Amino acid sequence: MISCTQFIPAYSEGFKYLEKKGGKKQVYKFWEELSDTYLKDSLKKQIEEKGIRGCFDYWNKALNEEAADFTMTLDEKEGFFQIDMHKCPSKGMLNSLDYMEPYKDYCEHCEVLYKRVVEPLGFKYDIDLSKTNNAKCKLTINKK
Amino acid sequence: MEKKVVNKKASDNEYFHLDFHLSMNMLLDYILTNYGYEGVVEYIKQFTKTFHKPLIENLKNGSLLPLKEYIEEIYIREKCQVDITYNKDKLIFFIKTCPGITHILKNNQQPSKAYVETYNTLYKTICEKSPFSYKLISFNKETGKSKHQFTRRTI
Secondary structure, three states: OOOHHHHHHHHHHHHHHHHHHHHHHHHHHHHHHHHHHHOHHHHHHHHHHHOOHHHHHHHHHHHHHOOOEEEEEEEOOOOEEEEEEEEOHHHHHHHHOOOOOOOOOOOHHHHHHHHHHHHHHOEEEEEEOOOHHHOOEEEEEEEO | OOEEEEEEOHHHOOOOOOOHHHHHHHHHHHHHHHHHHHHHHHHHHHHHHHHOHHHHHHHOOOOOHHHHHHHHHHHHHOOOOOEEEEOOOEEEEEEOOOHHHHHHHHOOOOOOOOHHHHOHHHHHHHHOOOOEEEEEEEEOOOOOOEEEEEEEOOO
8 A cells, every 4th residue: 555644755756657658748637637536526516615715625624634834814705815835745745755856847736736626617826836945835816 | 704814834733634545546547547557567666666765775684674664654644453463584464454445435436456556566566675575465456455475585
């Protein structure tokens, strides 16, 4: 078994494997398929049912289970949701494993997976990945 | 209409996101669909050689203790019982259910047809350059109930 606590390095190696076999387009194809299947009954369903509050409920569960270090803001009136990730547990773990090299574009999966779900539901999705070397990022979702 | 701000530190929570088992299963199925069963084996070998490098190096020293400690640790973290019998030449571990398969089924999904390789290929690869060999004694694809054996190779 690959434990759920070992998933992040397994995921990173999976991206490397797919890129080696089929180039970056194969990695994107996987992310798109994962978004369409994995997030269908979770994030997508929650936004459809609760609007922008669904984002808060989805990430509140996921980020607590992942023991992330973050500030999360929801303003339902303004249609605004933000995650200010002070230390991403996934990228933090990959950075700490000094004997293995993370997939070079590891953090891009967050952009592909979530944008694909959120934007067709009437929201604008932005993610600042400029500080991912320090396991930091900022995700913002606004009602269009 | 609500306004909420939540601040969390990593130390506020335990790192335990069971849904990663679902994503892992989807990755295995994706590789299976696109690159076949041998693709899954190839991927798990790559992952194991990379991620388990410290354990692989430790096993070369000829003691099964690092493997015993590793197995105990992952099942404690998964909150799953594991029975281990161990001496200097042999280690057998038995699990009544696989926590990964249990979570996949609980979420109305089916474990990948190649799921068994997360045991078989993974442990064979860990042992590859060690004085030990691995044998999958039994594996129930529906529950993950399984028995695993590591023995010192005879010269």
